[in-house]
Amino acid sequence: MSNPLLEPIHGISLYDYAAVSAKMASGIDPKSIYKALGIEPAVFEEASALWVTRMQEDSTFEVTILFGQYFSEADKHPKLNGLQAEVSEEGKANLEKLKTDRYFYEELCGARQAAYEYGLDGAQWIQDNFGISLGDFQAVAMKWSEVQAQDIHNNTENIHHFVDYQQKKQAEYAAKFASEQGGNVADDVEF
Amino acid sequence: MSENKKTLSLLERMKQKAVGQKSYGGEYIEEPAKVNARTCPNCGAGRAEQDGLTHCAYCSFEFLSVKLTDGINIKKEDNSQTI
Amino acid sequence: MSGFFKNGSEDSRIIVVRKEMNETKERFFTFIEKLEDKLREFTAASIPELTELNNTDPDQFKRGYHRMKAAVLGQLDSIQKKALDVKEEKIAGYAFSSDDHEVSKVYLEFRNECYDRYFQFDELYARCRQEVEDTYAEDFELQYQKILDEHESIKDKFRCKQCGSPITIDRIYFTTTYITCPACQTRNTFEPSTQAKMLEHIGRSLAEQRTRHLLKEHDEIPEKTQALYLQRHHLELSLIQENDKKIIEQKTAEIHALEKQHQELESTRPALYQKYLRAMFDEWNKINPALADEHEKFYIRLLNDYAK
Numbered sequence: 001m002s003n004p005l006l007e008p009i010h011g012i013s014l015y016d017y018a019a020v021s022a023k024m025a026s027g028i029d030p031k032s033i034y035k036a037l038g039i040e041p042a043v044f045e046e047a048s049a050l051w052v053t054r055m056q057e058d059s060t061f062e063v064t065i066l067f068g069q070y071f072s073e074a075d076k077h078p079k080l081n082g083l084q085a086e087v088s089e090e091g092k093a094n095l096e097k098l099k100t101d102r103y104f105y106e107e108l109c110g111a112r113q114a115a116y117e118y119g120l121d122g123a124q125w126i127q128d129n130f131g132i133s134l135g136d137f138q139a140v141a142m143k144w145s146e147v148q149a150q151d152i153h154n155n156t157e158n159i160h161h162f163v164d165y166q167q168k169k170q171a172e173y174a175a176k177f178a179s180e181q182g183g184n185v186a187d188d189v190e191f
Numbered sequence: 192m193s194e195n196k197k198t199l200s201l202l203e204r205m206k207q208k209a210v211g212q213k214s215y216g217g218e219y220i221e222e223p224a225k226v227n228a229r230t231c232p233n234c235g236a237g238r239a240e241q242d243g244l245t246h247c248a249y250c251s252f253e254f255l256s257v258k259l260t261d262g263i264n265i266k267k268e269d270n271s272q273t274i
Numbered sequence: 275m276s277g278f279f280k281n282g283s284e285d286s287r288i289i290v291v292r293k294e295m296n297e298t299k300e301r302f303f304t305f306i307e308k309l310e311d312k313l314r315e316f317t318a319a320s321i322p323e324l325t326e327l328n329n330t331d332p333d334q335f336k337r338g339y340h341r342m343k344a345a346v347l348g349q350l351d352s353i354q355k356k357a358l359d360v361k362e363e364k365i366a367g368y369a370f371s372s373d374d375h376e377v378s379k380v381y382l383e384f385r386n387e388c389y390d391r392y393f394q395f396d397e398l399y400a401r402c403r404q405e406v407e408d409t410y411a412e413d414f415e416l417q418y419q420k421i422l423d424e425h426e427s428i429k430d431k432f433r434c435k436q437c438g439s440p441i442t443i444d445r446i447y448f449t450t451t452y453i454t455c456p457a458c459q460t461r462n463t464f465e466p467s468t469q470a471k472m473l474e475h476i477g478r479s480l481a482e483q484r485t486r487h488l489l490k491e492h493d494e495i496p497e498k499t500q501a502l503y504l505q506r507h508h509l510e511l512s513l514i515q516e517n518d519k520k521i522i523e524q525k526t527a528e529i530h531a532l533e534k535q536h537q538e539l540e541s542t543r544p545a546l547y548q549k550y551l552r553a554m555f556d557e558w559n560k561i562n563p564a565l566a567d568e569h570e571k572f573y574i575r576l577l578n579d580y581a582k
Contacts, residue, residue, distance in 0.1 A: 011257025038256025
C-alpha cells in the first residue's frame with residue numbers, strides 16, 4: 001500500500017468503513033455491524049472521524065473516489081455480506097430491477113427529484129413505494145454513474161437519451177404530486 | 192383577496208405535509224451522554240487500564256478483533272499485551 | 275433603404291405580420307406579468323412561514339423546514355417552467371415564412387423584445403429563489419453554547435460502573451471513548467450525547483461563521499480591481515482626444531498610480547486568503563482541539579490547492 005492515506009485506522013480499512021456506511025444507510029442496526037467486525041462503537045467512531053479527515057487532507061481525491069467504489073461493493077464485504085436489511089419481496093424485486101434496468105433506474109431518479117420538489121422526503125418516498133433503502137439506491141447509483149462515465153467518451157447520444165427519459169419521467173411524477181396537493185400555484189395563469 | 196387566500200391555503204397544505212410526514216431514518220432522538228463498562232462475557236472480569244482494551248487480561252477473551260493504531264483518544268498502547 | 279423599392283402589397287404584408295406578432299407579444303407580456311405577480315405573491319407569503327419553521331423545527335437537521343423550503347422552491351420552479359414552455363412554444367416556435375428576409379427581420383425584433391421580457395422575468399425568479407434560500411439560518415454559536423453548557427453540567431456527574439467512585443469527564447468528547455476510573459483503573463465507556471457528537475461538524479461551521487469577514491475581504495478583491503481597471507480605462511479613453519501636454523502628463527501619472535494600486539491589491543490576495551484560512555482553522559482547533567493535527571493537514575492542503 002503506497003498511499004499512507006489508505007492505511008487502516010484501528011484496523012478498519014477504507015473498504016470496511018465504506019461498507020459500514022452503506023450498511024448503516026440501508027438501515028442495518030449498528031450493533032450488529034460492530035459485532036460482525038469485532039469492534040465497539042468507540043473504535044468505529046474514531047475511525048469514522050479520522051477517515052473523514054483523510055478525505056479532507058487528500059488533494060488527489062483518491063480516498064473519496066475509492067470510498068464511493070467500495071460503498072457500492074458493500075454486499076461483497078467478507079464480514080458484512082451476511083447483514084441484510086429486512087426487505088419485502090417486492091422491494092427485493094425492485095432492487096434487482098434497479099440494478100439491471102436503466103430505464104427503471106432513471107424513472108426512480110426522476111420520481112425522487114419530483115418528490116423533493118413537492119415537499120416529500122424523496123428517500124422515504126422511494127422506501128415507501130418501492131421498498132428500496134437509500135443505501136441500496138446510492139450503491140446502485142454509483143454503478144450507473146460508472147456506466148455514464150464510460151459513455152462520456154464514446155456514447156454521448158446514450159447520455160442525452162437517458163437525461164431526456166429521466167426528465168420526462170420527472171415531469172410525469174411532478175404532475176401526479178401536483179394533483180395530489182390540489183394543483184400548482186400558477187395553474188390559473190394561461191397564455 | 193381570494194387570490195391571496197388561495198396562496199395561503201396552498202402554503203398551509205404544503206406546511207402540514209412538510210412537517211407531518213415521516214423522515215427517512217426515523218425521528219430524531221436526542222440521546223444524553225452515558226457511561227457503561229464492559230465486563231468479560233467469558234470470565235466476568237472488568238477491563239482495567241493496564242490490561243489493554245483488545246483482550247481480557249484473565250482469560251484472553253477477545254473484546255476487539257482489530258489492531259488499534261494511534262487514533263484520537265485510543266492509542267497503540269491500548270492493544271492488550273497478554274496475547 | 276431596403277423598403278424604398280418595395281411595392282405597396284409587400285408593405286401591407288409586413289404590416290399584417292407585424293400586427294400578428296405584436297398581438298402575440300402583447301399576450302406574452304401580459305402572461306409574463308401575471309406569472310411575475312404569482313412569483314412575488316407566493317414568495318412574500320412563504321417567507322414568514324419558512325422563517326418561523328426555521329426557528330421552530332424541533333428536528334436536529336430541520337428536516338421539516340427543508341422539505342417545506344424544497345416545496346416552495348418547487349412551486350417557483352413550476353412558475354418558471356410555465357414561462358419557459360410558453361416562450362419556447364409561442365416565441366421561439368412562432369410560425370412565419372423564414373425565407374422572406376423582411377419578415378425574418380420583423381420576427382427577430384419581435385423575438386428579441388420577448389426574450390428581453392423573459393430575461394427580466396428570469397431575474398425576478400432568481401431573486402425570489404434567493405429570498406427563499408435566505409430564510410435558512412443556523413445559529414452555530416447557540417449550538418456550541420449548548421454543548422459547552424451540557425459539558426459543564428455532566429462532567430462530574432458520572433460514577434465508575436465497577437466501583438462507584440466519581441469519574442470526571444475531563445474534556446468534551448465527540449466520539450465514544452474509554453475513561454479510566456482513577457480509583458480502580460477500570461476502563462469505563464463514555465458515550466457523548468447526540469449533540470456533543472456534532473462538535474467537529476458544528477465547529478467548522480462556527481469557525482467559518484466567525485471568520486467570514488476575513489473571507490469577504492479576500493473575495494472582494496476582484497470587484498475592487500475591476501473598479502480600478504474601469505477607472506484606468508476611462509482615463510485612457512479620454513487621452514485619445516487630448517492634446518494638452520500638461521493634462522496628458524497628469525493623466526498618464528494617474529494611470530500609472532492606478533495600475534500600481536491594482537497590482538498591489540492583486541498581490542495581497544494570497545496573503546488575505548491565508549489570513550482567513552489561518553484564523554478559521556485556529557477557531558476550529560479551539561473548538562475541537564482533539565483533531566487539531568488533522569485540521570492542520572487539511573489547512574496545508576487547502577493552501578496548496580489555492581496556490582495551484
